Amino acid sequence: MPSVLLFDLDGTLMDTAPEIADALGDTLARLGLPPVDEARVRGWIGDGARALLGKALCDAGVLSTPSPVAPHPAGDTAADAAGAARRDLTAGRGGDAALLAQAWRGFAVDYALRCGSRSRLFPGVAALLARCRERGLRLAVLTNKEGRFAHQLLVRHGIAEAFDLVVAGDSLPVRKPDPAVVHHALQAFDAEPDQALLIGDSVTDVRTARAAGIGVWLVRHGYPGGEPAGADAPDRWLDHFDAVEPEACARVAIA
Numbered sequence: 009m010p011s012v013l014l015f016d017l018d019g020t021l022m023d024t025a026p027e028i029a030d031a032l033g034d035t036l037a038r039l040g041l042p043p044v045d046e047a048r049v050r051g052w053i054g055d056g057a058r059a060l061l062g063k064a065l066c067d068a069g070v071l072s073t074p075s076p077v078a079p080h081p082a083g084d085t086a087a088d089a090a091g092a093a094r095r096d097l098t099a100g101r102g103g104d105a106a107l108l109a110q111a112w113r114g115f116a117v118d119y120a121l122r123c124g125s126r127s128r129l130f131p132g133v134a135a136l137l138a139r140c141r142e143r144g145l146r147l148a149v150l151t152n153k154e155g156r157f158a159h160q161l162l163v164r165h166g167i168a169e170a171f172d173l174v175v176a177g178d179s180l181p182v183r184k185p186d187p188a189v190v191h192h193a194l195q196a197f198d199a200e201p202d203q204a205l206l207i208g209d210s211v212t213d214v215r216t217a218r219a220a221g222i223g224v225w226l227v228r229h230g231y232p233g234g235e236p237a238g239a240d241a242p243d244r245w246l247d248h249f250d251a252v253e254p255e256a257c258a259r260v261a262i263a
């Protein structure tokens with residue numbers, strides 16, 4: 009009977025905020041904007057790098073909304089294009105989406121250059137992954153970060169081989185908290201929800217797990233700050249990965 013452990017990436021396996029802040033600073037500087045301090049950046053991590061850029065540009069007053077809607081497709085004829093442009097003008101959209109798309113092209117390069125430079129594994133991660141592999145658990149990463157950056161981080165920190173699967177923010181048409189990301193992993197492992205456990209750091213992770221009907225533990229060292237309570241409370245809080253026994257994970261996953 010397989011046991012499946014699903015790990016969130018940013019704020020759970022790795023502290024990535026320092027280099028994300030560096031990369032954002034590079035992008036903002038090119039736009040003539042001041043850098044943002046790391047503590048602020050921390051609060052924007054969790055929906056992927058592109059969403060983080062949108063939040064930063066909105067905070068800087070450059071965008072009116074962090075995730076602007078793309079303009080209507082122009083269509084095939086001049087009349088279609090004029091109609092689409094008129095609709096975009098009326099809806100006040102188009103400009104922000106184009107601006108974000110342009111800034112994203114720069115940020116994607118800046119982040120690729122910084123990715124793995126100042127991030128670090130949280131204490132106990134490598135040892136926990138090794139213990140889980142020894143006991144035969146199937147391991148996956150479930151992150152909202154874009155796949156190319158997630159892979160770069162896993163390789164740079166020497167833990168890529170520990171995972172059988174990475175479901176990233178752009179792997180599927182949806183991302184966390186949509187339970188489809190969990191379903192995708194369960195299908196890949198031919199496992200049932202009661203055989204899986206998600207270890208994360210955020211309300212998003214709790215909601216993803218609950219929607220998919222799997223167990224969820226949260227680390228206290230993550231990014232969102234505060235401790236989600238009520239329906240958003242995890243099944244267990246983790247103070248340190250050294251305290252996590254693969255047998256306990258398997259028991260929860262199978263319970």
Ligand SMILES: O=C(O)COP(=O)(O)O
Nearest residue numbers: 017018054055056152153
């Ligand atoms: O915002 C991100 O880059 C991804 O965050 P996550 O790994 O916590 O899902």
Ligand SMILES: [Mg+2]
Nearest residue numbers: 016018019209
């Ligand atoms: Mg996280």
